[in-house]
Amino acid sequence: MRNLILFENETRTNLLPFTYTRPCCEIRLGILNIREKWEKAMNGSGSFITQDYLTDLYDISLSDKNYLINGAVLPTPEVVNQILQLGVGEALVNNDELIAALLDLDQFNRLVDDDIEVFSSYDLSESQSLIKVNNLWNLFTLLDWSIRWDFDKITEGRTSEPLPESNTLIGSPNWLFIEKGALVEGATINTSAGPVYIGKNATVMEGSNIRGPFALGEKGTVKMGAKIYGPTAAGPYSTLGGEIKNVLMLEHASKGHEGYIGNSVIGAWCNLGADTNCSNLKNNWTEVKIWDFEKRALLPSGQLKAGLFLGDYSMTSINSMFNTGTVVGICCNIFGSGFPEKFIPSFTWGGTNGSQTYLIDKALAAIERMKNIHKQPFSVEERIMLLKVFEESARYRTWEKKSDTMSYLKAARDN
Numbered sequence: 001m002r003n004l005i006l007f008e009n010e011t012r013t014n015l016l017p018f019t020y021t022r023p024c025c026e027i028r029l030g031i032l033n034i035r036e037k038w039e040k041a042m043n044g045s046g047s048f049i050t051q052d053y054l055t056d057l058y059d060i061s062l063s064d065k066n067y068l069i070n071g072a073v074l075p076t077p078e079v080v081n082q083i084l085q086l087g088v089g090e091a092l093v094n095n096d097e098l099i100a101a102l103l104d105l106d107q108f109n110r111l112v113d114d115d116i117e118v119f120s121s122y123d124l125s126e127s128q129s130l131i132k133v134n135n136l137w138n139l140f141t142l143l144d145w146s147i148r149w150d151f152d153k154i155t156e157g158r159t160s161e162p163l164p165e166s167n168t169l170i171g172s173p174n175w176l177f178i179e180k181g182a183l184v185e186g187a188t189i190n191t192s193a194g195p196v197y198i199g200k201n202a203t204v205m206e207g208s209n210i211r212g213p214f215a216l217g218e219k220g221t222v223k224m225g226a227k228i229y230g231p232t233a234a235g236p237y238s239t240l241g242g243e244i245k246n247v248l249m250l251e252h253a254s255k256g257h258e259g260y261i262g263n264s265v266i267g268a269w270c271n272l273g274a275d276t277n278c279s280n281l282k283n284n285w286t287e288v289k290i291w292d293f294e295k296r297a298l299l300p301s302g303q304l305k306a307g308l309f310l311g312d313y314s315m316t317s318i319n320s321m322f323n324t325g326t327v328v329g330i331c332c333n334i335f336g337s338g339f340p341e342k343f344i345p346s347f348t349w350g351g352t353n354g355s356q357t358y359l360i361d362k363a364l365a366a367i368e369r370m371k372n373i374h375k376q377p378f379s380v381e382e383r384i385m386l387l388k389v390f391e392e393s394a395r396y397r398t399w400e401k402k403s404d405t406m407s408y409l410k411a412a413r414d415n
Contacts, residue, residue, distance in 0.1 A: 002044035003063035006035055006071035008051070009097070014135045015072070016293045017311030017329045017346060018250075018267060020389045023050040023058050025071030028235045028250055029139065030146030031154060031197055031215045034071060037146075040153045041075035042067065042084070053388035056381040066108050068101045074131040074142070074149075082124065094124040136290060136327070137303050139248050139265045143231035144194065147213040151177065151195040163189075166206075175212060187222070194230050216240075223256055235268070237374070246305075250312070252374065264307035267330065269370065271315045278322040280307035288325040291343040296396070298342060301325065311346060313367055313386075320351075329393060331363045331386065346393035357397055360390045 006025040013019075018027055025034040025048070035046040047061040048054075049068075067083065082092055083100045091101035103111065124130055133142060154177075161178040163169055164185055169176065171191030178184060179200040186206030189196050194213030198204060202216045205224040214228060217236035222228065227243045234240055235251035242258040250268040255261060257274035264278060281304065282288060288306040289298040306325040310316075314328050317335035328334065329346025336351030349358040364383055371378045 002042050002067055003061065003065065004035075004038055004042060004044040004046040004067050004069055005049055005060060005062075006038065006046055006069050007049035008071055011072045011132075011134060012051075013294050014292075015133065015139075017309070017327070018136075018139070018265065020330050020346065020393070021054075021268070021312050021385065023048050023054060023071055024133065026058065027133070027139065028217075028233075029074075029133070029248065030143060030233050031150035031199075031217070034074065034133070037149065037153075038069055038075050041080045053385055053392075057385060062105060062108060064105055066103050066105070068098075068103060068108075070097070070099050070132070072133045073099055074133070074146070076129045076131055078129050079124070082122070086122075087120075089120055091121040092124055093121045094130055099124060099130070135301070136265065136309050137263075137301055137306050140231075140246050140263050141303075143233055143246065143248055144213055147197070147215050147231055147233055148195060150215065151175075151197050151213075154197070171212075179218075199236065217251065221256075247307075252376075262307050263303075263305040265309050267310055267312035267314065269313045269367070270310050272310075273316045273318040273320055275318055276316045276320040276322075278308040278326065279324040280305045282324050289342075290325045291327040293396075298325075313363070317351075329396070330389060331358055331367075333358060343396075345396035345398075347390055348397065360387060363390075 008024050012024055015024055027033055039046050048058040049060060050058050086092060086102040088102050088104050089107060092099045160176060161180055161182065163176060163178060166185045168188045175191035175195040176189060178198045181201035182198045184198060184204040187204045187208040187210060190211045193211060196210060196212040197215040199216050199218040199220060201218060202220045204222045207225040208222045210228045211230050213230040215233040216222060217234055217238060219236055220234050220238045223241035226241050228240060229245035232244055232247045234249040237252045238249045239254040239256040241256045243260045245262040247261055247264045249266045252269045253266045255272040259276045261278055262280040288301050288303050290301045290306060292299045308322045309327045311328055311330035313330050314332040320334060321339050323339045323342050326342045328344040331346055332344055332348045334340060334351050336353050338352040340351045347358040347363060348355045350356055364386060368378045
């Protein structure tokens with residue numbers, strides 16, 4: 001197998017808060033994450049060049065020949081073909097951005113030490129398609145392509161489990177794939193606009209209405225009466241209910257109740273309270289402004305529609321409402337009536353009536369309880385990673401006195 005090393009560059013900042021807790025290539029975009037797509041496309045095994053504080057969770061594996069691949073790029077056939085034609089010491093670039101390179105072990109070590117000759121580089125031809133996750137909204141605008149690519153790769157040469165007669169299928173049965181152990185009863189599934197994939201041991205309850213492209217991960221659940229419009233994808237152990245349109249939900253994410261979420265990304269281990277809703281279209285039909293972590297400002301996105309971007313381990317209370325293009329960091333607990341701010345920093349406790357810092361020890365204790373309930377481990381490495389993110393994200397919590405760490409810890413003690 002080819003040795004693949006997926007690396008990050010400045011795009012990583014554009015994908016916060018989801019890249020606080022994982023490399024770019026570990027974002028599950030469709031059925032597979034980006035690393036898994038490259039592994040299938042190149043018959044390889046992937047590892048990582050990522051942030052220092054993530055290396056205990058995402059380490060690197062070296063070989064005699066190493067394909068370095070930009071972890072925000074998706075494996076179109078044209079780009080994969082050009083990468084496979086690279087010789088040792090050669091690179092593929094696009095507008096001066098490194099897309100991929102092939103290095104032997106000595107070259108890689110010299111590269112790490114900033115002691116290597118310039119690559120023999122080739123510009124990606126304008127006729128070749130490059131699909132890259134450049135910003136937050138690409139995580140839902142690229143879902144259609146991603147679900148179709150994953151569906152073709154995963155189902156090729158395989159036979160789906162049969163669809164029970166209690167269901168109604170509209171469209172081609174060739175675009176429906178049900179894995180072993182999945183329970184699908186009394187649902188209406190429409191594949192006319194794209195494929196529908198139901199993962200291993202997943203459950204689709206009676207009364208559900210699903211339009212493709214749609215993907216449900218292993219042991220995921222679609223609850224009774226859910227209305228799901230594609231392209232939408234939900235990771236393993238996720239729960240979907242209410243009305244959902246063009247949404248990416250990562251693993252262990254839960255939106256199990258009524259309420260509308262559209263053009264949104266919901267992080268891992270998030271829980272949306274009953275009747276949580278987001279706006280995804282401004283009343284004046286102008287482009288949505290979205291928080292930029294580097295510029296620390298709300299900037300035009302060029303998108304007419306954008307909803308909620310909710311970082312890992314964040315929770316909302318019942319009847320929560322989010323304005324168009326709201327970005328919420330990781331480990332937030334959002335509650336209160338009305339619309340909160342359009343940017344909510346990581347480790348925030350509160351809402352429209354004011355916010356405080358969510359103390360790290362209390363945040364970790366809540367995560368541990370949640371994972372224990374789901375019989376999932378909470379490793380020392382994960383705890384250390386979250387401690388690092390707590391420190392890194394402090395710059396965005398404007399109520400904190402950066403020069404006196406104890407001041408905000410004391411102010412938030414009663415959280």
